[in-house]
Amino acid sequence: MNKTYSIKEVAEKFALPISTIRYYDKKGLLPFVSKNKAGYRVFSDSDLQFIQTICCLKDTGMSIKKIQKYIELCMQGSTTIDDRKTLLLQHRQNVIQKQKAIEKSLKEIDQKINRYASPISRDLIAAQITYVQNEKASLNLKDPFS
Template sequence: MEKLYSIKDVAEHFDLPISTIRYYDKKGLLPFVSKNQAGYRVFSKSDFGFIQTICCLKNTGMPIEKIRDYIQLCMQGTSTIKQRKYLLQEHKQNVLDQQRILNESLKEINTKLDRYSSDDAFNIISTQIKYVETEKRTLNLHDPFLTK
């Protein structure tokens, strides 16, 4: 006999607040979820795959509306495979762009951390401050390091 899962079971499995699952349902992301005779949501094991995908798309920045579009395409069956593929390819490119930006930002953070961890950190930072002060003075601009 197949097992049914409560919203609490699903929340624990995916480490989500129950309110998030209810919100997803309200936004139309869970059309595959059934309700029991008492009106409570009940989940089957196959629902977990959809929820995993929803979490993946949400975690990678896809807007709720686009996730809903994707789920609606899934509910229409095999006739929407090309549309789903296109939607996911577009999202993949967005994720890759975000990943590139994060990698560039991480390099900058690591550069700063290396500088601050250096035995010569005081001299390096002092030299940078002197450069900025000289540049601002030469350009007749406010010195941001002046304290009042």
């Protein structure tokens, strides 16, 4: 049978603070959520599907404003399919670009970690400090290690 969920249950399911769900609603991300006569939000299973999508977009760095735009298109029915596809394809490109940037940065970070983890890390770092000090001295610049 179809169940409904309170805001607290939804918050637990998605590991979000209740305040964040209310904030999303205020920002127009949850126009599909009904309210009962007392004014309480009543979430259905299909609502949870939408929220899952919202979390997906959020976790990949889409702004609230863009997500709102996407949800708005969803609520307008089948006529907006092309717009939605365009929006998601654009976002997909952004995500892939970000993935690449993270990948690249992570490699640099790993190199630093390896230096620090080396048995001769103290020597490596000491040599680097000396190098910087010589460079700075040759340019008549202040020694940053002092």
